[in-house]
Amino acid sequence: xxxxxxxxxxxxxxxxxxxxxxxxxxxxxxxxxxxxxxxxxxxxxxxxxxxxxxxxxxxxxxxxxxxxxxxxxxxxxxxxxxxxxxxxxxxxxxxxxxxxxxxxxxxxxxxxxxxxxxxxxxxxxxxxxxxxxxxxxxxxxxxxxxxxxxxxxxxxxxxxxxxxxxxxxxxxxxxxxxxxxxxxxxxxxxxxxxxxxxxxxxxxxxxxxxxxxxxxxxxxxxxxxxxxxxxxxxxxxxxxxxxxxxxxxxxxxxxxxxxxxxxxxxxxxxxxxxxxxxxxxxxxxxxxxxxxxxxxxxxxxxxxxxxxxxxxxxxxxxxxxxxxxxxxxxxxxxxxxxxxxxxxxxxxxxxxxxxxxxxxxxxxxxxxxxxxxxxxxxxxxxxxxxxxxxxxxxxxxxxxxxxxxxxxxxxxxxxxxxxxxxxxxxxxxxxxxxxxxxxxxxxxxxxxxxxxxxxxxxxxxxxxxxxxxxxxxxxxxxxxxxxxxxxxxxxxxxxxxxxxxxxxxxxxxxxxxxxxxxxxxxxxxxxxxxxxxxxxxxxxxxxxxxxxxxxxxxxxxxxxxxxxxxxxxxxxxxxxxxxxxxxxxxxxxxxxxxxxxxxxxxxxxxxxxxxxxxxxxxxxxxxxxxxxxxxxxxxxxxxxxxxxxxxxxxxxxxxxxxxxxxxxxxxxxxxxxxxxxxxxxxxxxxxxxxxxxxxxxxxxxxxxxxxxxxxxxxxxxxxxxxxxx
Amino acid sequence: xxxxxxxxxxxxxxxxxxxxxxxxxxxxxxxxxxxxxxxxxxxxxxxxxxxxxxxxxxxxxxxxxxxxxxxxxxxxxxxxxxxxxxxxxxxxxxxxxxxxxxxxxxxxxxxxxxxxxxxxxxxxxxxxxxxxxxxxxxxxxxxxxxxxxxxxxxxxxxxxxxxxxxxxxxxxxxxxxxxxxxxxxxxxxxxxxxxxxxxxxxxxxxxxxxxxxxxxxxxxxxxxxxxxxxxxxxxxxxxxxxxxxxxxxxxxxxxxxxxxxxxxxx
Numbered sequence: 001x002x003x004x005x006x007x008x009x010x011x012x013x014x015x016x017x018x019x020x021x022x023x024x025x026x027x028x029x030x031x032x033x034x035x036x037x038x039x040x041x042x043x044x045x046x047x048x049x050x051x052x053x054x055x056x057x058x059x060x061x062x063x064x065x066x067x068x069x070x071x072x073x074x075x076x077x078x079x080x081x082x083x084x085x086x087x088x089x090x091x092x093x094x095x096x097x098x099x100x101x102x103x104x105x106x107x108x109x110x111x112x113x114x115x116x117x118x119x120x121x122x123x124x125x126x127x128x129x130x131x132x133x134x135x136x137x138x139x140x141x142x143x144x145x146x147x148x149x150x151x152x153x154x155x156x157x158x159x160x161x162x163x164x165x166x167x168x169x170x171x172x173x174x175x176x177x178x179x180x181x182x183x184x185x186x187x188x189x190x191x192x193x194x195x196x197x198x199x200x201x202x203x204x205x206x207x208x209x210x211x212x213x214x215x216x217x218x219x220x221x222x223x224x225x226x227x228x229x230x231x232x233x234x235x236x237x238x239x240x241x242x243x244x245x246x247x248x249x250x251x252x253x254x255x256x257x258x259x260x261x262x263x264x265x266x267x268x269x270x271x272x273x274x275x276x277x278x279x280x281x282x283x284x285x286x287x288x289x290x291x292x293x294x295x296x297x298x299x300x301x302x303x304x305x306x307x308x309x310x311x312x313x314x315x316x317x318x319x320x321x322x323x324x325x326x327x328x329x330x331x332x333x334x335x336x337x338x339x340x341x342x343x344x345x346x347x348x349x350x351x352x353x354x355x356x357x358x359x360x361x362x363x364x365x366x367x368x369x370x371x372x373x374x375x376x377x378x379x380x381x382x383x384x385x386x387x388x389x390x391x392x393x394x395x396x397x398x399x400x401x402x403x404x405x406x407x408x409x410x411x412x413x414x415x416x417x418x419x420x421x422x423x424x425x426x427x428x429x430x431x432x433x434x435x436x437x438x439x440x441x442x443x444x445x446x447x448x449x450x451x452x453x454x455x456x457x458x459x460x461x462x463x464x465x466x467x468x469x470x471x472x473x474x475x476x477x478x479x480x481x482x483x484x485x486x487x488x489x490x491x492x493x494x495x496x497x498x499x500x501x502x503x504x505x506x507x508x509x510x511x512x513x514x515x516x517x518x519x520x521x522x523x524x525x526x527x528x529x530x531x532x533x534x535x536x537x538x539x540x541x542x543x544x545x546x547x548x549x550x551x552x553x554x555x556x557x558x559x560x561x562x563x564x565x566x567x568x569x570x571x572x573x574x575x576x577x578x579x580x581x582x583x584x585x586x587x588x589x590x591x592x593x594x595x596x597x598x599x600x601x602x603x604x605x606x607x608x609x610x611x612x613x614x615x616x617x618x619x620x621x622x623x624x625x626x627x628x629x630x631x632x633x634x635x636x637x638x639x640x641x642x643x644x645x646x647x648x649x650x651x652x653x654x655x656x657x658x659x660x661x662x663x664x665x666x667x668x669x670x671x672x673x674x675x676x677x678x679x680x681x682x683x684x685x686x687x688x689x690x691x692x693x694x695x696x697x698x699x700x701x702x703x704x705x706x707x708x709x710x711x712x713x714x715x716x717x718x719x720x721x722x723x724x725x
Numbered sequence: 726x727x728x729x730x731x732x733x734x735x736x737x738x739x740x741x742x743x744x745x746x747x748x749x750x751x752x753x754x755x756x757x758x759x760x761x762x763x764x765x766x767x768x769x770x771x772x773x774x775x776x777x778x779x780x781x782x783x784x785x786x787x788x789x790x791x792x793x794x795x796x797x798x799x800x801x802x803x804x805x806x807x808x809x810x811x812x813x814x815x816x817x818x819x820x821x822x823x824x825x826x827x828x829x830x831x832x833x834x835x836x837x838x839x840x841x842x843x844x845x846x847x848x849x850x851x852x853x854x855x856x857x858x859x860x861x862x863x864x865x866x867x868x869x870x871x872x873x874x875x876x877x878x879x880x881x882x883x884x885x886x887x888x889x890x891x892x893x894x895x896x897x898x899x900x901x902x903x904x905x906x907x908x909x910x911x912x913x914x915x916x917x918x919x920x921x922x923x924x925x926x927x928x929x930x931x932x933x934x935x936x937x938x939x940x941x942x943x944x945x946x947x948x949x950x951x952x953x954x955x956x957x958x959x960x961x962x963x964x965x966x967x968x969x970x971x972x973x974x975x976x977x978x979x980x981x982x983x984x985x986x987x988x989x990x991x
Contacts, residue, residue: 007740277970277979285933286752292929300977301926301970403739476740667933673748678741690750712743716750723751 006035009710010407010475012387013655014040015047016074016696017683018481019370020703023077025711026377034711036379037475039409041386041655042455043423043437044363045371047483048656049696051361052435056628057427057557059361060435060647062656063515063569064547066357066535067101067132069350071697072720073704075101075133081369084376092429093555100365102551103127103353108536110608111256111312118608121260121312122531125354132351136720144281144725147344148272152219154347155268158261159212162248208247214240234276241269241303252307263311270304271340277302286725287337291666298336316538317343319545319570321693322658327511327571329541338661338693345691345721355535357547360555363433368424372431383421384412384442384455385467387482387490392497392677393471401678404478406470410463412455414443428555458489458653459584477679479706484686485510485654494677500670507668508686510657512590514542514572516598516648517549519562519626524548527564527624528611540605542597543568562626568598571658572650581652590650598648599639659686659694666692672705681709690722697721897951898943904958907988912954914971914981920945920952922974925983928967935963938985943971956985964989 009025011018018038025034044050051061067074075097082097089095109121195217214236221233244265252259274290275281283289290298295317296309308314315332318324321342323334346354358365375381386409393405415421421441424431437455439445443464454460469475480491488495488505495501520527533548549565572594574581583589602620606613615621620639627645651657669688672681683706685698690705692698704719716722902908927939940957968984 273979277982284752288752301972301979303978306977401741403741472739477742671748673745675742675745675748679739681742709742709745712745716747725752 006032007477007710008475009034009036009477009479010469011036011038011479011481012407013047013481013483013683014038014045014050014367015481015483015684016049016366016699017685017687017703017706018047018479019045019367019374020077020700021479021481021683021706022374022379023081023370024704024707024714026374026379027713028377030711030713032378036374037382038374038379039382039385039387039407041384041412043383043421044433045367045381045423046363046433048651048658049362049366051363051433053361053364053425053427053432054435054647056559057432057555058519058628058647059364059552059556061361061515061517061567062649062651063513064535064545064567065362065696066104066355066547067696068346068355069103069128069132069353070345070721071132071695071700072351074697074700075131075356076720077133077700078366078369079133081373084373085369094360094365094430100359100369101356102359104355104357104533104535105353106532106534107316107354108534109312109316110536110539111260112540119256120536120609121256122534125350127353128351130351132356134351142344142349142721142724144275144286147348147725148275148281149219150344150348151268151272152215155265155272156212156215156219158265158268159208159215159244161261162208162258211240211244211247234273237269237273237276238303241266241273244269245305260311260313263308263313266304266308267299267311267314270299270302270308274298274302280725287341288666289337290340291335291337292664293336294332294663295334295336295339296332297663312538315544319537321661321695322511322513322571323660324511324571325509325660325662327513327573329544329571329573333660333662335661335663335666335692338666338691341691341725342693345724357549357551359551360430361432361552364430364555368431368433371424381420381423383423384414384437386410386412386455386463387486388466390478390480390491390494390680392493401676403677403679404471406468407475407478409467409469410461411465411467412453412463413437413445413448414464415441416443416445428557430555456653456655457587458655459587471679477681477710479681479683479710481683481703481706483510483655483657483684484508484659485657489654498676500668500676503668504670507662507665509660509662509665510654510686511660512572512574512656513569513651513658514594514597514649515567515569515651516543516594516646517565517567518602518646519553519558519628520564520566520624521560521562521626522612522624523563524550524610527613529609536609539609540601541570543570543601543605545569546609558626558628560626560630568601572652574652587650587652590652591648594648594650595643599643602643659684661693672702673709675709681706690719690724899946899951899953901953901955902958903956904962904987905960906958906962906964908956908958909986909988910954910956911984911986912981913983918971918973918980921980923952923980924972924974925954926969926972928969928983928985930963930965930967932963932965935965935967938962938967938969941969941983954983958985958987962987 011022022036022038025036038045044052048062049065051059054060078100079097082095082100087095089099094100105124105127107123107125109123110118111121112118218233218236218240244262248258248262248265252262278290280287280289293301296314299309300306317339318332318334321334321339323332323339325331325333371381387407388410389408390404391406391408393403396402422438423433425434425438426432437445437448439449442448453462482490484505487501491501495505524530524533529548533550535548536546538544539546545568547567549567550563553562553565572590574590599620602613606620607618613621613624622637622639622642625642625646627642629645666688669686669692670682671688672683674681674688683699683703685694685696685702687702687705689698689702691701701719701722704714705716705722708714708716708719898912898914900910900912902910922945923943925941925943927937928941929935929937936959938956938958940959941955943952943954946952964987966984966986968982970979971981971983972978973980
């Protein structure tokens, strides 16, 4: 190193990816090598994960955020952050990461019968060993063969579930006069082939016991799958699928429990068949090899039934990722490879619990701790800076790569006294983000408040001045951590000049989402829900996801304490035509659309989850809603007035849009490691980060890759799941 | 942390990002072949005693020859995987060389799989449905085995299963190929599939940059005529192996595979 001057890194955005990059670049082991400044529009960090505290200090989120037990990178960084923060548990209710996250085991998948009746499949996914973010004993690698083995184990367990409930089941091959399988002999290729042909020859697959033994043989085979000709395994799978279908088909209509298990069996068999048929075991692209297909389409190609691919289970999977093209619930689309990758990671690699719920708002639990740690490490935060343009150099020296010459910002507000904006407020000992900026800190803040400046809205372009940062003077490297939806607006030059960026914004799509939260005066039992707190996915449009969030009530301060709290969310179909979206009234229009949708949903659909939440007329009991501004209890009011006291939002800002994994789109993503622009990297769940789907973990992986692009740290091998089929 | 290729330049000049050793994730093969520790020797992968029977005309002989051929494929597969794994464990992250190795392996494996697909289907189908066929067979059965080792050409789909004493009716498929380049077709179809409505999905190469072949289909025969598979290869189609699935339109179930090997235009 020829000079000890710190390298200036401008990080644009304050979501998971951007904050991760900042966290990585400012680790103590870098010894202050990188001077990081985070530029954020508005008053709070978080991006799509931002939350605020509103009236009654109630938590107001963009939607429902759940962390999953396989988010190894996200949890690892979160745990390191809390450890470094070292909060005093005597004064802060969320001092440790275990205070911040709690396991959630109960998941509900609703299904509607042909006669319109809803039933709920409640799955209690068992806890597993360890905790997410725990270090692995050795370098963690997963292979397609590993997942296939796990799939066979799952298949066997599901068949055994049915067998144990089946009084007429046989006890195994001994019942047919066959010798017990010799596992050692059957591990050798000739031995396995003999065992397969024996099972087929003697019609052993006509019984559940035979099927279970057949699956056991395949489990043995997957240990060294390369040694068996693929078509042998394929034909055997076909035979198993055919026999299982024949055995169980008669029971599917009359036994919903068997039907649900069968649907998972059918989907698992189709997945296994497809993994072999499409050569994923040996394809260097791993699951990417089938990303041209939609997941349902691919499963059908590999023999899954229409019933199974349209099951509640599949709908829930699509819902989890908002996987609907243009937000249209009639167009579910997700790249098969990415869907498969997500499913195997979610079901086969989760640690502790399948889901982890946050014990306060995501802003409080995630972004406030990161903000505090990063401030301590010397990171500068420039709030109220809205990026307008990433300017490329127009003249390049010979052999010089393209680079970012300047960053152009609108400065939305100035801070009184010229100091740093202090964004957090303390609520019951917990540092939190408010739902509106602290106008008292802002120059001319009263006017901004009176004129209702919406600092986070794409449609409110008001500003105090502009600011241009120049390469070398103000920054050396740029980490572009904005959302994909913002790229066409802030990277016009790059998109115009670079065909790959143009293709990316054309093919990698985003979708708007909608959400609402209601606080109720009755507890869940009184509403008719008698189970433990749950997350329900795959319910009905327009709000197909419900989460019981009663655990958050203790962090809010209500004059009249609500007894229950519910979050709902889904994709938001938008009107056609970009002209309408450019209209300044568009946000108000969509806000009203969400309000009407929410009220219609409560009137028409909530009864299927909360049977006691409706009155004698069948309409929702609006008097259940608790108004934070009516401390003496509800006065008689109409439904609109009652609902107006609750919280809802249309997430339509470009920076709030959710990135999709449509079939064929992954090929157009660009990696943070891409070095086309030699002082720029990108970070976000919309990048080509190895797990190409919208989620916290993808954002964190991407942020770590962005840091690696600049500092070659963390090592790629240490980014869990980056090297993965 | 390893050697860092620093790019810090003196003050006043622009700093650029360091050159990275690796920019892509390692997907399947580096975890499937776990470096030198997972090496299997030629001796390990030789077929077991069941396959080393006296050569003759029995079905067991066919099985043993096919197993032998199959293990030669697997040996090649493992050898190339070991090569690639050795590169990784030597930390030789030359993406071009590794990508070339793996793609080459992929192309060859696909071709071998296509070549042997029909033979294996036939064998297992017989074993599954007729125990009498596991007894020694006439010499006529052994005549099918050499065809596979020549590399599959057009051939009839395997015969439907039945008792050994029945006369097995071969399935006939007409194949129409329109191509300016030499093109080899391998069709693997279940014997009971030809009288159904079939869909052939677009054929794809291992290399995702090669355009798909979508002008391909099967129409059932009328009045006792065989079904016809047609393929049109556009001029300038890159050389390579293209494969796809054949699906029964009614049940949505796969009933076979089709692969084309297109040679370079001379």
